[in-house]
Amino acid sequence: MFSKVKDFVNSKVKKSDHPQTVVRADQVEAQQQRIRQQERERAEKEYQQQHPEQTIQENLEVFEYKTNKLKKKLNIAIITVFDLIVLVFLILFFI
Secondary structure, three states: HHHHHHHHHHOOOOOOOOOOOOOOHHHHHHHHHHHHHHHHHHHHHHHHHOOOHHHHHHHHHHHHHHHHHHHHHHHHHHHHHHHHHHHHHHHHHOO
């Protein structure tokens, strides 16, 4: 009788020889994110090695885009400063 109860308890209680670890969902998500990031970086490096001329072209396009963006901002700043100078002279002239 006691052996049946002992067997029943042993079958229901988890064995301690199998370590049980609880991993939070955010840890699992972070690990998966790191794996995806590493895979993406590896794929990008592989692509750059296979297509060097295309990556050079992309770099030039990015450079041109950034310089055009800076040119627009500089033009706006110059026009604003010029307009403010004219405004100051007009105010001083009529006072």
